[in-house]
Amino acid sequence: MSGRFSIGALGKRAGAFIIAGLGAALAVLISFASAIYEASQPKDLVQAAAGQSVDTGRWTVVARRAEFGRNVRGAPASQQDRLAVELELTNRSAATSPGYTRLLELESPPAGLQRPTFYLARDSAIASGLHPDMPERVIAVWTWPPGALPPQKVRFKVTSQIYKKRDNLYGAPGWFDGPTVATLDLTIGGPDPVAGAK
Amino acid sequence: MIRVIASISGLVLAVGILYALQQTKPGYADITKPIAVHGTIGDRLMARNFELTATKVTLAQRIVLRTGTKEQVFETTGLWAVVEAKAAARHESVTVIAASWRGPSGSRYAMSQRFSTMPGLLPSERLEPGLPRNVLMLFELPENQVKDATILVSRTPFAPIDNELHIKANVPIPLFVRNVARVTRGSTAGDWRLEIQ
Numbered sequence: 001m002s003g004r005f006s007i008g009a010l011g012k013r014a015g016a017f018i019i020a021g022l023g024a025a026l027a028v029l030i031s032f033a034s035a036i037y038e039a040s041q042p043k044d045l046v047q048a049a050a051g052q053s054v055d056t057g058r059w060t061v062v063a064r065r066a067e068f069g070r071n072v073r074g075a076p077a078s079q080q081d082r083l084a085v086e087l088e089l090t091n092r093s094a095a096t097s098p099g100y101t102r103l104l105e106l107e108s109p110p111a112g113l114q115r116p117t118f119y120l121a122r123d124s125a126i127a128s129g130l131h132p133d134m135p136e137r138v139i140a141v142w143t144w145p146p147g148a149l150p151p152q153k154v155r156f157k158v159t160s161q162i163y164k165k166r167d168n169l170y171g172a173p174g175w176f177d178g179p180t181v182a183t184l185d186l187t188i189g190g191p192d193p194v195a196g197a198k
Numbered sequence: 199m200i201r202v203i204a205s206i207s208g209l210v211l212a213v214g215i216l217y218a219l220q221q222t223k224p225g226y227a228d229i230t231k232p233i234a235v236h237g238t239i240g241d242r243l244m245a246r247n248f249e250l251t252a253t254k255v256t257l258a259q260r261i262v263l264r265t266g267t268k269e270q271v272f273e274t275t276g277l278w279a280v281v282e283a284k285a286a287a288r289h290e291s292v293t294v295i296a297a298s299w300r301g302p303s304g305s306r307y308a309m310s311q312r313f314s315t316m317p318g319l320l321p322s323e324r325l326e327p328g329l330p331r332n333v334l335m336l337f338e339l340p341e342n343q344v345k346d347a348t349i350l351v352s353r354t355p356f357a358p359i360d361n362e363l364h365i366k367a368n369v370p371i372p373l374f375v376r377n378v379a380r381v382t383r384g385s386t387a388g389d390w391r392l393e394i395q
Contacts, residue, residue: 096298096308120312122273128311133340134276165225172226 046182048158050190054182058161058175059100060090064137066186068150074121074139081144083151085186086121088137089130096129099161099175104140104184107155110148116140151188158182232352232362239368245361247292248325250285250351252365256394257344258379261336263316265383272312276340280379281349281367282392285333287325295321296355297335299367301343306350310338317383317390320351334381334392344369 048054054061064086071077072084089100101118118127121137130136144150160178167174237243242251257279261272272278279299297320299307313319313336320333335349347369352362378395 094304095306123312125312125314129308131276131307131338132305133343134274134338136275170226172230 043179045180046158048182048184050186054158054184056103056158056160056181057163057178058091058093058097059103060092060135061103061158061184062088063156063184063186064088065190066154066188068144068188072139072141074124075117075119075141076124078143080146081150083142083144083154083188085140085154085156086137087140088135090135091130091132093163093175094132096131097175098127098129100130100138102177103159104156105159106142107157107183110145112145112148113142116142153188154186156184156186158184230358232357232360234364235361236364236366238366241365243363243365244288245351245353245363247289247353248285248287248294249330250283250294250363251330252281252283252349252367254282255367255369256280256282256379257369257373257375258377258394259375260378261313262378262380263313263383264380274338276338277344277375278310278379279337279339279344279367279369280392280394281335281337283320283333283335284330285320285323285325286330287327289327291327292325292353293321293323294325294351294353296353296357297321297337297349297351299337299339299343300348300350301339302346303343305343307337307339307343308355310336312338316381317388318381318392341373344373345371 046054048063050063050065052062067073067084067086068081070079070081072082074086075082075084085104087104089103091097091100101115104116106113117140119125119139119141120127121139127136127138130138157180160181161175162178163173163175165173167176235243235245239252239255242249257277259277260274261278261280263270263272281297285294297309301307309319309321316322316334316336318332318334320335323331323333325331335351347367349365349367350362351365353360376394380393380395382391382393384390
């Protein structure tokens with residue numbers, strides 16, 4: 001090929017540039033096309049209900065019951081209406097972590113809803129880091145904004161956490177927020193399926 | 199022909215070397231990891247700005263905090279490891295807030311944060327140079343993480359290129375789990391006493 005079309009050193013160099021350019025264009029095209037393809041094929045979300053275990057990467061989550069009112073079981077008394085969800089959380093990572101606070105997110109929250117407070121079900125103390133491989137029951141409590149309609153059924157988005165061996169900033173290992181992996185439907189005041197099974 | 203083979207093999211060699219370099223490059227966590235000071239129970243270990251001697255490890259099913267006549271009980275699904283230690287600062291006053299229990303699987307169990315008002319806990323004591331204090335470290339662990347464990351103590355949870363004490367905790371097998379570890383608050387502020395039952 002080079003013998004016939006060669007017009008000296010300049011031609012050779014131009015050929016190399018063209019091949020390199022084609023390669024780069026192909027790489028851009030493939031990565032662009034695969035990104036579009038992945039975006040067009042959303043993964044099916046797991047539809048979880050009370051009592052079902054959801055694997056979110058770092059945590060295994062089992063929702064047990066939801067409650068609404070001023071006095072909710074397992075949390076200190078308050079003057080305001082609150083939504084409480086009892087969860088059984090298992091830390092699947094290798095270190096104690098308090099990173100479960102963003103696992104559940106209401107799909108249609110009332111205006112002005114703050115982040116939930118977590119209490120340990122065993123002694124109603126504020127929950128802090130949960131230890132690896134030690135399932136613990138915690139109660140997530142959202143203080144309901146005054147004037148918002150009390151819910152009958154609630155639907156949560158369950159967010160995953162993913163492990164990166166090297167993060168993008170320092171190249172340090174760590175856990176990062178991942179995509180939504182499941183939706184969780186709970187009925188307020190519904191029976192506790194885990195307690196019922198026992 | 200020989201020239202073509204030589205250039206191809208040179209390219210393959212270069213790719214191989216670069217790949218090996220990329221794979222063996224130490225990560226950020228390895229470069230900045232704490233400098234270990236090794237020892238065992240009973241050793242007086244020196245970190246850059248504090249010293250600590252772990253004196254005893256006791257396993258218990260529950261921990262009780264007694265204030266006057268009131269008792270607060272802390273239960274767990276696993277068991278409690280109560281580590282008694284003597285700690286002091288070396289050059290200037292310091293607070294040591296990070297300790298974890300590394301089990302045989304490599305999992306790290308950070309010091310329990312369930313005791314907000316317990317006296318004598320390592321993170322709540324201000325250490326002074328030349329004045330060793332008795333301190334407690336309380337860990338909540340599953341039973342299978344007790345043997346072949348190491349207690350890691352450092353000044354802060356993320357201690358890049360600072361010292362971290364690695365204290366080998368040789369807990370005898372079979373496990374001797376006591377019923378209650380009771381911390382009784384004394385009559386003066388910060389005074390406390392540990393009883394094992």
